Amino acid sequence: MKQKSSVNHSYLSRFNANSRQKAKKSQKMSHLRKLAAGWMILQTFLVATPTLAQKADNQMSYGQFLQKLEQGDVKEVELDETAQRARVTLKGEDEKAPQKEVVLFENNPRLSSRITKSGANLEVRSSLDRSATASILLNLIIIFMLLGALIMIIRRSAGASGQAFSFGKSKARFQMEAKTGIKFDDVAGIEEAKEELQEVVTFLKEPEKFTAIGAKIPRxxxxxxxxxxxxxxxxxxxAGEAGVPFFSISGSEFVEMFVGVGASRVRDLFKKAKENAPCLIFIDEIDAVGRQRGAGIGGGNDEREQTLNQLLTEMDGFEGNSGIIVIAATNRPDVLDQALLRPGRFDRQVIVDYPDYQGRLGILEVHSRNKKIASEVSLEAVARRTPGFTGADLANLLNEAAIFTARRRKEAVTQKEINDAIDRVVAGMEGTPLVDSKSKRLIAYHEIGHAIVATVTPNHDPVEKVTIIPRGGAGGLTWFTPGEELGLETKSKILAQITSTLGGRAAEEIIFGKDEITQGAGQDIQMLTSMARKMVTKFGMSDLGPLALEGQEQPVFLGNDSMQRSEYSEAISSRIDNQIRAIVLQCYDNAKKIIRDNRYAIDRITDILIEKESIDGEEFRKLVKEFSNSSESELMVHS
Ligand SMILES: Nc1ncnc2c1ncn2[C@@H]1O[C@H](COP(=O)(O)OP(=O)(O)OP(=O)(O)O)[C@@H](O)[C@H]1O
Ligand SMILES: [Zn+2]
Incomplete structure (x- = not known):
């Protein structure tokens, strides 16, 4: 007997030894062999098919084989354990005649002794040559890699969702408040919305009023x-006004990893709500579930669609006056599935927009009710300074001011705390000032550059403050007092803004030289480029004429038709770029000229800024006036 490979070794062990360890090993090996055999079938099947027919006549059945053995007709047997075949040479047969092939059954431990007893020669072979071994190994590696990847995927997804395996438990994630304790008086600045919703309060309070005359109550x-x-x-x-319970859930809570959980949450929510009717259900971020079905990259999302369908079913299932009203909130009504907006569902829309000046004043009044505010504080001035602030921003602003006040151990909030709070809300946390250094000088020149260009350029908002105290990641800041409202912007005003935004970089270049400009102006440059681009492509303020050359920008992942991007040709696109470049370069030239012309004042004011670290708008304008008047003779010396 010959041993040719380790696989063969295990074969022998099965015949000769009974030790447990070896048996185990052989079991494993036979398992592997089965796997390998599976692969080999895949690999060889196609090649072997055509020869099947030809093979038939030199085959011998197992029974025939045993019979021949018994009769002593067998001269030689070659056992091929891996292929489970035996090649049989019969006595008295021509040497050149092809051997008969016998297909063996797997467990035939007594076969070898039978063969030897019959007096035939026994030879054990393996059809596994080297290339077969290699292919088995390769296949094993592939199998292990696949298993490994599978395990990793399972682990990851379990970790990511944190509770991927709590499937089926469907914890109800909605909140219920029996009494919200909030009245319309606590909401300011959105008067129209309040008026529209006043009706809902009546629906909830006295539904008979409507049903009596056959009016359908909106759901x-x-x-x-x-x-x-x-x-x-x-x-x-x-809910507070109507005195009914308030159920709330966020759309993102519905969308879980496993299909079906969201839908069961919807069911739970509506079940509880029905038990407590009349009541109000509030669904925040409805776009998380209510997005157009089948939209977005990668097609639909089963879980989301099931949840949405369940929601629609529940809403359709209401009786006319079940006393449940569902209010949903979103900031993306455009991505919602049309089915949600159909009559009987969310068919009424109420816009809740940024508050205007009056609104901001109202909100500030609401939130200063329970705070000690010094009588010197003018809420009107605060409202004027905060266009673009939402109610939440204003509430946050007054809270920050109160925190500053407590920290400074003052009795009441003064204007100073409010100003500091505005700065903080707008630009982030204040950092520690730099020690005197080249970078501090550079930042000071940069900020003064912005401020002076803004002050000299007509049509620009006035400077409110210049500072080199770092804040929210910026090394220094120049603040402007915004105009009355965010309303119409003229071309000259936008150009003035672009120019003042370039003032920082212009100062860096003129004062420190072309090679010393810094990346600190990066944000400025992004901002002004986008302003210039809008002028050309949206506002029709360039030589290309009053054409909208770009649709609404939409992030691609939002679903809907996201593929309608570039609506213009290569040629137009390069003309747009040229226009943008022309605008920006013209503004940059202007900014640099202003810096050169005011070099003396800039040097003086920068020194003052480095020393004081902050200059407010009034003082800044005074300094500019003072130094520009006395600058004529000095200019000659400096340039
Ligand atoms: N019009 C307002 N009047 C008074 N306070 C307001 C007003 N708007 C917002 N606030 C304050 O801001 C907080 C947050 O507002 P709210 O959560 O209602 O905003 P939202 O529009 O629901 O925001 P989101 O879409 O992020 O959920 C409120 O708790 C309140 O203190
Ligand atoms: Zn800047």
């Missing part, structure tokens, strides 16, 4: 508006 309302404008607050106020 759903959609509050549309940017984050922080008070949508949740408004919904709570409705």
């Amino acid at each position: 759903g309302m959609l509050l549309v508006g940017p984050p922080g404008t008070g949508k949740t607050l408004l919904a709570k106020a409705i």
